[in-house]
Amino acid sequence: MPTAVVTGASSGIGAATARLLADAGFRVICAARRLDRLGDLAEAVDGLAVACDVGDPGDVAALAAAAGERVDVLVNCAGGAIGLEPVAEADFDAWETMLMSNLLGSARVTKALLPALEAAEGIVVFVTSTAADGGYEGGAGYCAAKAGERAVVESLRLELFDRPVRITEIAPGMVRTDEFSLTRFGGDAERAEKVYAGVPEPLTAEDVADAICWMATRPRHVNIDRMTIRPRAQASQTKVHRV
Template identity: 60%
Template sequence: MTDQQPSPDNRPTAVVTGASSGIGAASARALAGEGFKVFCAARRLDRLTALAEEIDGVAVECDITDQAQVDALAQAVGGRCDVLLNNAGGALGQDPIETADVADWERMYQINVSGTLRVTQALLPAIEAAHGAVIFITSTAAETAYEGGGGYCGVKVAERYMAGSMRLELAGRPVRVCEVSPGMVHTEEFSLVRFGGDQTKADAVYSGVDAPLVAEDIAEAVRWIAVLPEHVNIDRLVIRPRAQASNWKVARSG
């Protein structure tokens, strides 16, 4: 955060993409608890409206793969953005390279990479004006490859290097570029979406795992980064549950 002039209602401004559920919704609540006016952006307006009412924020229907909707988001936010949380993303499928669905890979790239780029470009002038921060939610999928993860690992690596390149390109300018890399987080939708709505497969991801992370654990990291002094940059913060030693080494009971 910075000591420059806040938004007209005397609150610093945050934008959270993918705010309709999971890490995005939890982060919006955490930032609101720190006094931010949170612009909650996602495709599902009904969920956003309820969240915005709960935290005294602003709901903005936005598909980040649509440039016109991203431009409308930037216009709604205005000339100042203290924190941008690039959270919208996700995984589709877990097939090996041999049988992977090209359409799934293309969609993952559109959301995780191109969409994140669109939002970052659109809001960067307002972030710089606020001496603000861009926080990327990547994944431990960017740490190393794993079987069935080629597509998702690839897009999260691309997002990680977007953050890294941006940090170098903006060196000397008043913008913090930070990354949070979560491991196994049990949310209501991530694995369910990945497996096309197959609840059995989604539940199996967390089966026997003692205390996987929850969305609020990642939101706490986001909150902490957001309120640090503007000279403090958290290049990368990797967060896993104790039970997960790596992408492929997870302690399970039974």
């Protein structure tokens, strides 16, 4: 049975991806910081739950050991946004957290699993964001983290051009999940809800997971360099139809 590793699997896109990969026949290793949130998911997909903070080298080494010598799919989904302040009011502790989870964490996990991915002629899917396309007001820290993650994707693809590992990226736009905006706004449910106010049918975690699974299950000679996925109502990062 092929093996898939999904980071950030405790909620949202990561959890939905783990479920769909299991449905597609993968043994799924579900990794996230909150082990208590992983038990039910791992049981539901007949997989393995591994506590892993992608910013902790020891945790990442333990994840690589649990994954074993062959990994067919790695989905780097751990990350997220914190705050929406302008640079003049920046909370650099929040910036460091975002850079650690989105940029350094995905790079650290990929490096650790690369031998197993190469052994299986596997694929890496980096879940970035349309925030990587350019800055927006209040988004400097998150945009920087996601743009940095994209730089890793682009460099890694060039570095591995003659090795049997595919390097891919999916950049979601407006996705309504249980936690993304709540985390960004420190649990302020009213402020989080306003992000999606009036938007007809924002993307769901399952929409993005479906695209990830499609990318991950293409023939081995097919590489989807980057997929941008948005709801129909979102024409760009800053132009959104609201009713």
